[in-house]
Amino acid sequence: MKIGYARVSTLDQNSELQLDALKVAGCEKIFQDKISGSTADRPGLAEALAYVRPDDSLVVWRLDRLGRSLKHLIEVVEGLEGRGVGFVSLQEGFDTTTSGGKLVFQIFGALAEFEKNLIRERTNAGLAAARARGRKGGRKEKLTASQVETMRKMSASRQHTVAEICRVMSITKPTYYRYMEANHGKDR
Structure with a gap:
């Protein structure tokens, strides 16, 4: 039919x-x-x-x-x-x-696959060229180094909950934990 x-x-x-x-x-x-x-x-x-x-x-x-x-x-x-x-x-x-x-x-289908591979190769070449010029890819950091230090001090004082720290810093809990893990392990 x-x-x-x-x-x-x-x-x-x-x-x-x-x-x-x-x-x-x-x-x-x-x-x-x-x-x-x-x-x-x-x-x-x-x-x-x-x-x-x-x-x-x-x-x-x-x-x-x-x-x-x-x-x-x-x-x-x-x-x-x-x-x-x-x-x-x-x-x-x-x-x-x-x-x-x-x-x-x-x-x-073969042409579509070929096009996809060309795009991937051009993207990777562009990223490599940018890295060679000293450019770092990815999203901008949400917090500055001083904000991370303030966050760490707030956490270490044990006077603030994670939710309070996140609210003050205007970040989400996953972002909080990512910064804490990236900065001296699992100090929470």
């Missing part, structure tokens, strides 16, 4: 073109969303994914109607494939129920 999925980004847009194409393609049931593609929570897509069964095909008018990104698209299609469900994109003309369609999608 062919199950259709249509999506338009705004309430002003019209999904008739997609719905007509899905009907012509033989979709017996069609789910739809009127929501931005960048939104993770798409009820129509969730319903379509829950509805499809092995040997069904999920059909979309264009790839960008299904996936928020190439990575998301690949995850959805791999999930479908793992359940024995095919995927068809009408405009791009591929169908994962055919060997040619599977090949095209595997190439998409």
